[in-house]
Amino acid sequence: MDEMKSVAMRLLITLGYGAVLAALVVGTLVGNLFGVDDVSRLLLTLIEFVTGLLVLSVVMAALPRRLQQQVAGAQPTxxxxxxxxxxxxxxxxxxxxxxxxxxxxxxxxxxxxxxxxxxxxxxxxxxxxxxxxxxxxxxxxxxxxxxxxxxxxxxxxxxxxxxxxxxxxxxxxxxxxxxxxxxxxxxxxxxxxxxxxxxxxxxxxxxxxxxxxxx
Known part of the structure; x- marks a missing residue:
């Protein structure tokens, strides 16, 4: 039961990060259409990059350990x-x-x-x-x-x-x-x-x- 709750919580966090990332992408597109300065565009790009890394790390953490090893290409020592x-x-x-x-x-x-x-x-x-x-x-x-x-x-x-x-x-x-x-x-x-x-x-x-x- 605790494991299911943990997976569900990680899934919710992943969805939250995904929603934030999607909002940033939409914000960037809107900014490009209506025009923003270079500093704002650089800041948005940096925030998107960091958010993407957070999403990837949470997704990897939510995967089963064996699947994590397959994704990472790990070999038994x-x-x-x-x-x-x-x-x-x-x-x-x-x-x-x-x-x-x-x-x-x-x-x-x-x-x-x-x-x-x-x-x-x-x-x-x-x-x-x-x-x-x-x-x-x-x-x-x-x-x-x-x-x-x-x-x-x-x-x-x-x-x-x-x-x-x-x-x-x-x-x-x-x-x-x-x-x-x-x-x-x-x-x-x-x-x-x-x-x-x-x-x-x-x-x-x-x-x-x-x-x-x-x-």
């Missing part, structure tokens, strides 16, 4: 996508609510947990979840979890941060800050939080004697 996926995983019991610092601490204790959602880049980009698993024996394992499919990524892992990578439209949309290769097959767009956890897993799973580099 990585934070929005990650919050949605995290809430879903928490709801189904996949992960506890946590932070990246807690992730690293849990991995150090030999826990198994899901990372935040990451985007796999490729011919057909997909959104999924990396499972960072550190069994009790200390041998960390990476698994790629998408839908009902769980793919184990065999060790040793090579995690290389690529410098100077040109940002694609999708990467800009997701606001990715790091491009990371895992092995030779998976290219992931990660945030600094995810990268911190991934470095920990790679370091635990690939000792220096294996010839694996983490850069």
């Amino acid at each position: 990585s934070a929005m996508m990650r919050r949605r996926v995290d809430r879903l995983l928490v709801a189904i019991g996949g992960i506890p609510a946590r932070s990246a610092r807690a992730d690293v601490a849990a991995l150090a204790r030999g826990a198994s947990l899901y990372a935040r959602a990451v985007r796999i880049d490729g011919p057909r980009p997909a959104l999924g979840v990396l499972l960072f698993e550190a069994p009790a024996d200390g041998q960390a394992v990476l698994r790629w979890h998408q839908g009902r499919t769980v793919e184990t990524i065999p060790a040793p892992y090579t995690v290389t941060e690529l410098a100077g990578v040109r940002s694609t439209a999708t990467a800009r949309t997701l606001k990715a800050t790091s491009t990371v290769w895992i092995g030779e097959t998976i290219n992931v767009q990660l945030t600094p939080m995810d990268l911190e956890v991934l470095r920990h897993v790679a370091a635990a799973a690939t000792p220096e004697r294996d010839g694996t580099s983490v850069r």
